[in-house]
Amino acid sequence: MSQSEPTPGPLHKTQELSRKTVFRFTVCTVLATLVGWYINALFTFAGNTYGFNNRFTEVAVGHHWFYLVWSNVEVMKAYVIVAIIFTAVIYPIVLLWQKWQVFGRWGVIWRALALCGALYGFFVFRLMLNKPYFGNYSYFDQGWKKFGDWFGAAIQQGFGFFVLYIFPAIAVLVCGLFYLNELRRLMKRRPRLLPWPILGPAAILIGLVVTGHGFIKDEPKPAAGEQVVKKKAKPKNILILASDSFRSDRLSCNGYGRLTSPNIDRIAAEGITFRKCFTPIASTLESLTSMFSSQYPHTHGIQHMFPNKDQVTQANAKAPGLGTILRGHGYDTAVIGDWCACGFKELPMGFEHITVSDFDNFKVYMSEVVYLHHQILPLFFDNRAGHWLFPKLKSFANFMTPDVVTNQVIDRMQERDKDEKPFIIFAFYSCTHLPYRTPRQYAEIWGDPDYKGDHNFELKLNVDEFIGNVDIGNKWEKLPKKDVEQIDALYDGCVRMFDDCVGRIMAELDASGMKDDTIVLITGDHGDDLFEPNVTFGHGLTFNGGDQSNNIPFVLRVPGVENRGRTSDKITRSIDFAPTLLDLAGLPPEPRFEGKSVVPYVKGNADLSLAWYGETSYLFFRRKIPGEEPLFIPAMDETTTIDPEFDFHFVLKDKYQEDVIRTKERCLRTERFKLVYTPGVKGPIYRLFDLAEDKHCEVDVKKKFPAVFDAMKTALVKWRDEHKESTIKEIFMGQDEFGIKPGDLLPAATPVK
Structure with missing residues (x-):
């Protein structure tokens, strides 16, 4: 061989790809993966939609098909954002991997695919641990329980903590260091690109914020000998914390056998608890209208949960509202809640600031059905940033979590603490409402670890049966005892979840120094049937089974009232709340109120001799009375x-x-x-x-x-x-x-x- 000829090397040696090539193939692979997920979601949505068999599905498909299509298009921005995030995480890993092992374009593709699957699996794992009600994850539950059995609860919890918190922190740190190094390399090659005009002022601003200079204003101190003028005492604040379908008999301070409400128990120990408080109607819209107008449903005109526009308009025009009265006396009035509080959009009861979901709307309902089929949304966007990018998520039952409501309540209280304006805040949660969805830590407090039925993390309902079958009760009355016990445990876990929200709010109230200036009322709109004799589930359908559907908590803490920690078995009603709160605030009574102030009970041992009058709401399915044939309406x-x-x-x-x-x-x-x-x-x-x-x-x-x-x-x-x-x-x-x-x-x- 001539010396001038090159020495042949290995025939198939793979050369290291350039950064640009690695990046380009990583992006293409991630985009292809996300497109596949999107197409799969579309086919799943189409299949499930045509699988439903009720009139509302026919209306949605027949008359609102363009809205359904547009909602699916609207979700595409979520896939774009996730593609950017996935690329930002996967690209440095593939690049570093190539430093260790040289590979070609197909190597980039399959590694990027594997990392997409790993990231997706990580977020699914987080979702299954925190919010298992988003899907059927029975396979995961069984594996997770076996993992705990094999290695012990301590290792199981430690592994869960690592996956949920330590691993993502490490990933963010590594990616951050990688891109900082990339920035350093870029600046080294092109020093003129260093953005000093931006970095300099930003560093100064950060320093000012950290030190507080120019942002924290010191209160002027009185000069020596100067008399301090005391501010005029403001009226008492009013804080009402309520949960939908909240049974009075499930509070541990009311004698329940499980410790469901330690935080509410502490409030009860500082106030008075009325164990026989009743709503005149066990349905949210009508009940809350009665609560804040202090009128019976036959007076304010909202007697079922599906009022038309004229009925709502008349109620707004004629019914007195507690919010209206307090606004007239200088109060800041606010309602904060999730999807269960949506009625305040139409019937605000005089409250000025309404921060609630808008669930009672067919278009919102259709949007939720669409969004839930795109699992990318609960995986990546069920957080504050996601709610900002997709405002509709705050209107959905699955996405507006109790923590979001609690954060908003605390933010509102902090604002009022700064401006010292008296307030009434009504915070309304869906914690205890059907189907009793709850994060894993609450579902497992009293749930049977060996339970293998359909109701692991929520009461499973068939939508078609519920809205289209008036005889659905025949099926549910045959529910096995183990299922009833599991549903009971889920409900009690929901009570504890609400109690934790109350604890956070009360801690803030105490830390801010407003506790002794605030009247606190813990209550609900109505109770719930939980398979008592002659009932199954639901509320507002019948008075069978006892008081459970109408008996609601009434725990009242009034600053300055003596003889705390008392319990009263005298009958009170939710229509008595408004006149009682006006009385405690030192304001004159409203003559149109039909309820009575129970301040005599708060201050002593009076006897108002109140009786409770009630009516049922919309009849979803047939009542049963042995030997009788009650009237019923179609589905x-x-x-x-x-x-x-x-x-x-x-x-x-x-x-x-x-x-x-x-x-x-x-x-x-x-x-x-x-x-x-x-x-x-x-x-x-x-x-x-x-x-x-x-x-x-x-x-x-x-x-x-x-x-x-x-x-x-x-x-x-x-x-x-x-x-x-x-x-x-x-x-x-x-x-x-x-x-x-x-x-x-x-x-x-x-x-x-």
Whole structure:
């Protein structure tokens, strides 16, 4: 071989790729992966949409197809953002990998694909640990439990902490160092690019912020001998913390066997707890309207959860609002909540600042269905940045978390602490609402670790059955005991989740020094049925099973009131909240209020002799009364429609307005007795229960106590037809109801003071 000829090297030696080539193929691979995820989400959405079998799906596909298409297009920016983030993480790893092992273009592609899968798996793991209700992750739950069994709970928790917190911190640090080094290399090659005009002022600004110079204003101190003028005492602040479907009997301060509410218990120890507080109607929109107008539903006009535009307009015009009254006395008025508080968009009750989700809107509902099929959103954008990029997420039941609501409440209180303006804040959470979704740490407090049913992290509901089948109760009443116990445990975990939110807010109230200037009320809009006798789940459908659907917490802390830590078993009502708060704030009563101030209970041992009058709401499925045939209405997808003139809200069709009122049960409860009127196919059905012996209302005693039945029936009909309520003393002619024996007659007439 001639010396001038080059020596041949290895035939297939791979040369190291340039940075530009590695970057280009990494970007292409990441984009192709994200496009595949997007297409898969589209096909899944299309398949599931046509798999639903209800009228609302037909409306969505037939009349709002363009909105559905646009919502899918709108989500594309999420994929672009994730592609940028994935590229920023994967590119330096592939580049460093090539330093260790030389590979070609296909090597870049398969490594980038593998890293995309690893990143996706990491975020799925985070989602399954923190929010398992976003999907069916039973396979993961089983593996995660076995991991804990094999290595122990301590190692399991340590591994989870590493994956959730340490690993991402390391990844961010490594990527940050890599790009800082890249910047250093760039500046070394092109020193004139160093952005001193930007870096210099930025460094000065950061220094000022860190030191506080120019940003923290010192309060001027009075000169020697100068008298300090005291500010005029401002009215008491009012803070109402409530959760939807919140049962009074599930508070540990009310004697419940599980420690569900340690933070609320501390508030109860500093105030007074009313254990027999009732809402006049167990449905959110109607109940909250009654709470803040202090009027019964038949007075303010909102008697079911699907009012039309005219009914809402009339209620806003005629019903008094606690927010309106307090605004007139200088209060800052705010409602902060998630999707359960959406009713304040239409019925604000005089509150000026409304920060709530807008869930009760068909377009929002359609958007949520679309967004949930793109798993990239719960994986990467269920956070403050994601809520800013996709504002609709704050309107969705799955995305507006209790922590978000709590942060907003704390921010609002801090603002009022600075400007010293009195405030009323109503914070309303969906923590305890169906389907009892809760993060893993709450679901597992009382849940059976060996449970293998359908209700691991939420009560599983079939949407088609719920809105299109009035006989759904037949299925749920056969639920196995282990499933009922699991659902019970989930609900109690939800109570603890809300209690933790209350704890954070109270800690801030204490730290800010506002605690002794703030009236605190813990409550709910209504309770919930949880498979008591003759009921399954839900609320506002019937008075069967006991008080659980209407009995709500009423824990009140009033600064300066003595005899703290008391418990009262006197009947109070949610319509009594507004007059009580006005009374405690030293403001005059509102004559249109139908509730009574219970301040006499707060300050002493008075007896207001209040009775509770209630009505049911919209009847989703048939009631059951042994030996009777109650009236019923068709399923929801038949009785309601979507009104484009009313912001696409669900509204009750005109032809069913009277039917819904006609099928309502009415109830009158005293300290001992409970009378329930049910409209039946063959005529009215009345049942009387002796709660002292029968808390679940299973035995009708109207024949045993005929005089009690006649007296309570007269009072109930008077309230229903004439809108006039009677006190317990008036109903029983001054006689102590606990002294009434079977067959006793009531006094003909005893003067009532």
